[in-house]
Amino acid sequence: MSDATVVLIVMTVGTFALKSAGPLVLGDRALPVRVQQVVDLLPAALLAALAIVSTVGDGRGIVIDARLVGLVAAGIALWRRLPFVVVIIVASAATALTRLIS
Amino acid sequence: MSRPHRWIHSSNSAWRCGDNERRRTLNDASGLRTERALSPPVTTTSPDATGARLRPVNEVDDAARKRAIHRQAASIVASVAPFGIVFGAAAATAGLSLVQAMGFSLFVFGGSSQFAAVEILGDGGSIASAAIAGLLLNVRSLAFGVIMAPALVGTWWQRAAMSQLMIDESTAVGAAQHEQRWRRYGYLVAGIGVFVVWNLTTMLGHVAFAGAGDLITELGLDAAGPAAFLALLWPRLSSPPQRRTAIAGGLIALVLIPFAPPGVPILASMLGVAAARIGSQSTDRSDRPEPDTEAAS
Numbered sequence: 001m002s003d004a005t006v007v008l009i010v011m012t013v014g015t016f017a018l019k020s021a022g023p024l025v026l027g028d029r030a031l032p033v034r035v036q037q038v039v040d041l042l043p044a045a046l047l048a049a050l051a052i053v054s055t056v057g058d059g060r061g062i063v064i065d066a067r068l069v070g071l072v073a074a075g076i077a078l079w080r081r082l083p084f085v086v087v088i089i090v091a092s093a094a095t096a097l098t099r100l101i102s
Numbered sequence: 103m104s105r106p107h108r109w110i111h112s113s114n115s116a117w118r119c120g121d122n123e124r125r126r127t128l129n130d131a132s133g134l135r136t137e138r139a140l141s142p143p144v145t146t147t148s149p150d151a152t153g154a155r156l157r158p159v160n161e162v163d164d165a166a167r168k169r170a171i172h173r174q175a176a177s178i179v180a181s182v183a184p185f186g187i188v189f190g191a192a193a194a195t196a197g198l199s200l201v202q203a204m205g206f207s208l209f210v211f212g213g214s215s216q217f218a219a220v221e222i223l224g225d226g227g228s229i230a231s232a233a234i235a236g237l238l239l240n241v242r243s244l245a246f247g248v249i250m251a252p253a254l255v256g257t258w259w260q261r262a263a264m265s266q267l268m269i270d271e272s273t274a275v276g277a278a279q280h281e282q283r284w285r286r287y288g289y290l291v292a293g294i295g296v297f298v299v300w301n302l303t304t305m306l307g308h309v310a311f312a313g314a315g316d317l318i319t320e321l322g323l324d325a326a327g328p329a330a331f332l333a334l335l336w337p338r339l340s341s342p343p344q345r346r347t348a349i350a351g352g353l354i355a356l357v358l359i360p361f362a363p364p365g366v367p368i369l370a371s372m373l374g375v376a377a378a379r380i381g382s383q384s385t386d387r388s389d390r391p392e393p394d395t396e397a398a399s
Contacts, residue, residue: 008202011206011236011240015210015243019246020247023262027261042249045350046273047274047277048371049367049374055328060360062360074325074333088330
């Protein structure tokens with residue numbers, strides 16, 4: 001068995017355990033109110049972190065590049081209440097343009 | 103601090119009645135129709151009657167809500183495609199066979215963790231380092247699971263099957279909805295969409311492309327993911343506790359990027375929830391926000 005196959009098997013088992021722990025252990029049991037309040041807030045922290053890390057992260061450190069222009073453009077598009085799809089296109093176009101002229 | 107966040111699920115009565123969807127169905131099945139007919143619908147507060155009264159409104163809402171979710175999911179699924187091609191190409195470059203590359207996309211199904219493992223393998227890293235780096239990147243699935251668990255109802259094997267779709271994109275679309283059944287719907291639509299596209303493009307990338315990284319940057323597609331996450335976050339920012347949480351979470355992640363292993367900043371951002379408590383005791387009243395708007399839909 002090659003190295004890649006061993007890594008594949010280990011990661012398949014480990015990742016599935018991580019993914020299914022919540023749904024299988026908690027199920028649809030109602031959480032205590034306090035906990036539910038925290039869980040209601042978690043997506044905000046999570047989505048903000050995903051946006052930031054995917055904008056300025058490169059796996060090792062912080063990199064400021066044209067992606068940041070795209071994120072700002074997306075923010076403006078959202079502020080102008082443009083539809084979701086348009087927001088994505090505006091962000092990509094702004095990023096591509098920035099790279100083209102820099 | 104009694105209940106400043108209650109508005110999240112109760113800002114709109116039409117949505118609230120949907121929360122009782124399952125109970126209503128049960129009531130219908132157990133023959134409570136007579137009772138409902140006898141009680142005046144305006145004065146009663148039983149979920150059954152409320153549901154019946156709002157049903158026509160709800161059907162219109164349902165169609166609109168589905169379309170909004172489809173639009174969100176479509177953009178996010180499309181944004182994944184170029185990265186699938188790059189993963190397939192990277193796996194080929196690292197010496198993985200097509201079967202191995204497809205194995206990662208089918209069974210591990212976690213974009214960044216697949217990239218990390220394959221990159222380490224390609225650089226001649228050990229089995230342990232590749233597997234540990236890959237798994238560390240997926241630890242955040244634990245937190246995703248806690249967020250999504252109440253929405254992912256079903257038998258244990260259905261919940262297990264739905265868990266396999268747990269990635270950034272499916273959790274983001276799911277968690278952005280305000281009601282459990284739409285959370286489940288958004289999660290499944292985005293998850294299945296990404297799963298199909300991710301695997302097809304992995305195959306395409308392995309077979310056909312070698313240097314697709316340039317294509318992504320030239321078209322600015324690496325900004326599509328960040329923009330999608332921001333768009334999903336946007337409607338929440340009108341509420342002060344949610345806004346404080348988002349700012350704190352974003353800052354925590356930003357500060358940790360240079361120091362922590364990949365994946366950890368996103369996990370640690372969850373601590374930003376503590377920021378929602380700051381000042382909420384003193385501003386409990388002013389904190390109660392106006393009903394949230396849906397800019398992203």
